[in-house]
Amino acid sequence: MTTATDEQTLGFQTEVKQLLNLMIHSLYSNREIFLRELVSNAADACDKLRYAALNNDALYENDAELRVEIEHDAEAGTVTIRDNGIGMNRDDVISNLGTIARSGTAEFMQQLSGEQQKDAKLIGQFGVGFYSAFIVADEVTVRTRKAGDELGEGVEWQSRGEGEFTISTIERDRHGTEIVLSLKSDATEFADDQRLKSLVRKYSDHIDIPVRMPTTQEDESGETTVSWETVNEAQALWVKPKSEISDDEYKGFYKHVAHDFTDPLTWSHNKVEGKLEYTSLLYVPSRAPFDLYQRDGARGLKLYVQRVFIMDDAEQFLPLYLRFVKGVVDSNDLSLNVSREILQQDPKVESIKSALTKRGLDMLKKLAKDPESYQSFWTQFGEVLKEGPGEDYANREKIASLLRFSSTHTDAATQDQSLDDYIARMKEGQQKIYYVIADGFNAAKNSPHLEIFRKKGLEVLLLSDRIDEWLMNHLTEYDGKQMVDVAKGDLDLGDVEDEAEKQAQQESAKEKEGLVGRLKTTLESRVQDVRVTHRLTDSPACVVLPEHEMGYQMRRLMEAAGQPVPDVKPILEINPDHPLINRLDREQDGFDGFAEVILDQAIIAEGGHLDDPAAYVKRLNTLLAN
Numbered sequence: 001m002t003t004a005t006d007e008q009t010l011g012f013q014t015e016v017k018q019l020l021n022l023m024i025h026s027l028y029s030n031r032e033i034f035l036r037e038l039v040s041n042a043a044d045a046c047d048k049l050r051y052a053a054l055n056n057d058a059l060y061e062n063d064a065e066l067r068v069e070i071e072h073d074a075e076a077g078t079v080t081i082r083d084n085g086i087g088m089n090r091d092d093v094i095s096n097l098g099t100i101a102r103s104g105t106a107e108f109m110q111q112l113s114g115e116q117q118k119d120a121k122l123i124g125q126f127g128v129g130f131y132s133a134f135i136v137a138d139e140v141t142v143r144t145r146k147a148g149d150e151l152g153e154g155v156e157w158q159s160r161g162e163g164e165f166t167i168s169t170i171e172r173d174r175h176g177t178e179i180v181l182s183l184k185s186d187a188t189e190f191a192d193d194q195r196l197k198s199l200v201r202k203y204s205d206h207i208d209i210p211v212r213m214p215t216t217q218e219d220e221s222g223e224t225t226v227s228w229e230t231v232n233e234a235q236a237l238w239v240k241p242k243s244e245i246s247d248d249e250y251k252g253f254y255k256h257v258a259h260d261f262t263d264p265l266t267w268s269h270n271k272v273e274g275k276l277e278y279t280s281l282l283y284v285p286s287r288a289p290f291d292l293y294q295r296d297g298a299r300g301l302k303l304y305v306q307r308v309f310i311m312d313d314a315e316q317f318l319p320l321y322l323r324f325v326k327g328v329v330d331s332n333d334l335s336l337n338v339s340r341e342i343l344q345q346d347p348k349v350e351s352i353k354s355a356l357t358k359r360g361l362d363m364l365k366k367l368a369k370d371p372e373s374y375q376s377f378w379t380q381f382g383e384v385l386k387e388g389p390g391e392d393y394a395n396r397e398k399i400a401s402l403l404r405f406s407s408t409h410t411d412a413a414t415q416d417q418s419l420d421d422y423i424a425r426m427k428e429g430q431q432k433i434y435y436v437i438a439d440g441f442n443a444a445k446n447s448p449h450l451e452i453f454r455k456k457g458l459e460v461l462l463l464s465d466r467i468d469e470w471l472m473n474h475l476t477e478y479d480g481k482q483m484v485d486v487a488k489g490d491l492d493l494g495d496v497e498d499e500a501e502k503q504a505q506q507e508s509a510k511e512k513e514g515l516v517g518r519l520k521t522t523l524e525s526r527v528q529d530v531r532v533t534h535r536l537t538d539s540p541a542c543v544v545l546p547e548h549e550m551g552y553q554m555r556r557l558m559e560a561a562g563q564p565v566p567d568v569k570p571i572l573e574i575n576p577d578h579p580l581i582n583r584l585d586r587e588q589d590g591f592d593g594f595a596e597v598i599l600d601q602a603i604i605a606e607g608g609h610l611d612d613p614a615a616y617v618k619r620l621n622t623l624l625a626n
């Protein structure tokens with residue numbers, strides 16, 4: 001190696017500094033993961049070279065036997081991880097090992113609390129990658145050269161992980177990357193043959209690139225020879241028959257694929273033969289990544305064609321609402337030259353996507369048999385799955401069976417009731433599935449619209465996630481039963497009500513005809529209709545929207561997003577048996593103000609905002625003072 005030139009000292013991006021700090025302090029008890037992360041990166045780099053070399057053999061520089069090597073020096077306290085993969089040039093190094101390019105990172109970092117255990121959990125949503133080297137090393141040196149570049153275009157990067165790094169140009173005769181870790185004094189245990197071997201077997205057994213370690217032998221004459229031993233199995237896991245793979249092996253491979261350090265919740269491994277031939281290995285993580293809702297967050301599967309790695313994050317094989325699924329698809333039918341553009345147009349990809357979607361949904365169905373695991377899945381990813389019925393019409397019934405809701409059956413915020421649970425509890429004569437949508441769980445649970453349902457013992461689903469109204473717009477039916485928003489349109493309880501009840505209602509409606517007429521005149525500018533209802537038992541009045549109008553929740557969301565929302569006047573419904581309504585009926589001079597207060601309160605109970613709250617307060621005070 002010749003002397004370094006073009007030396008530059010640069011600062012880490014703020015987010016990198018925060019990540020480093022956090023990692024060092026919160027991952028102490030997990031620190032062996034550094035090896036898996038670095039070996040994973042090295043194997044990925046080999047995969048990338050193999051792919052690039054498909055069209056340009058020269059990139060191998062006569063060294064086509066891709067491999068990762070791990071060496072250590074107990075005396076010097078160093079561990080070296082080396083690969084002959086794609087390597088990096090100076091610009092690559094600066095951006096890959098000095099910044100974090102994922103959007104949303106800064107916001108994510110702000111959530112960190114400084115509390116070790118909490119943050120260790122959070123950081124799991126982020127993935128630690130290369131920077132995990134600093135958990136065990138107080139100095140890291142990276143030497144690398146991009147395959148195909150001139151020998152003089154090698155790069156050396158060095159840092160103590162304290163805010164800055166230096167970078168210089170070096171001569172490097174081999175392509176690929178070498179990472180030298182100077183172990184911290186309390187981490188020298190890792191400079192040990194057995195320890196390293198067992199970690200490789202534990203974490204990297206099933207990457208398809210061989211990981212080698214040297215053994216030094218001394219012959220009788222005292223001469224030493226170094227031989228390299230492959231320490232991992234080095235066969236792609238998904239290629240093996242299912243019966244030969246243990247749960248631990250599946251879990252270990254997941255961590256490599258997903259760069260996650262927690263176990264997956266479940267997985268599904270399938271080999272398909274016939275018109276299309278491919279193997280898929282899909283995983284459901286146990287935790288949502290921080291950028292699950294970022295538009296440009298990483299998603300999709302690792303794509304292989306005939307075992308050759310083609311690309312990460314191939315998002316064409318799964319619908320968006322299954323974007324939390326991680327894993328591998330290895331196709332025998334696609335060309336090795338396939339690009340993202342080609343993937344988008346290839347009908348074979350469409351067929352694989354539709355089969356993998358079914359697999360994904362089946363995997364969740366199976367998981368649902370274990371309510372505890374399913375609950376933990378639902379807490380992490382439920383809102384994403386709720387995008388399903390809108391995105392994937394063909395599978396909407398299947399997706400709907402996987403949804404979980406809060407309901408008046410438990411009155412608890414936990415979303416753990418399925419539509420099938422609901423149907424099994426339906427009352428005799430009940431034909432519809434009822435739900436209410438509000439801005440928050442409590443608003444839903446205490447909505448005046450539920451009064452009659454509670455009285456009659458009819459269950460109502462309590463919806464309050466942001467996506468719920470959108471979901472219900474696409475999920476109008478399940479198992480042949482109509483889904484009905486209890487706050488919209490006329491109330492029809494079907495056969496649950498008997499004739500006598502209906503008659504009594506008609507009579508009380510008749511009695512209030514005069515009042516309804518007066519209210520219509522007084523509130524003409526604010527409501528489109530006034531009518532008597534029997535959906536209320538405790539409240540004097542409520543507002544409802546016509547059946548096909550956009551609901552209140554969606555309106556508020558669109559308004560918040562600055563979108564124009566067409567004005568709609570609600571229908572005021574009054575409870576003929578309520579003492580306040582009876583008092584209103586008798587009111588003469590104060591009628592107008594009283595009527596407005598009844599309407600204002602109905603809007604407030606709905607979670608709506610009054611156009612003129614001060615006027616409401618004034619009117620109410622006048623009433624109270626009388």
Ligand SMILES: Nc1ncnc2c1ncn2[C@@H]1O[C@H](COP(=O)(O)OP(=O)(O)OP(=O)(O)O)[C@@H](O)[C@H]1O
Nearest residue numbers: 041042045087088096126127128129130131177259
């Ligand atoms: N051995 C290596 N050879 C070539 N490039 C590498 C190597 N190690 C890291 N890199 C580059 O540095 C980038 C950042 O690595 P890092 O491990 O921090 O994140 P990542 O692997 O992209 O993401 P994550 O680990 O969160 O999935 C990689 O994407 C890769 O481009």
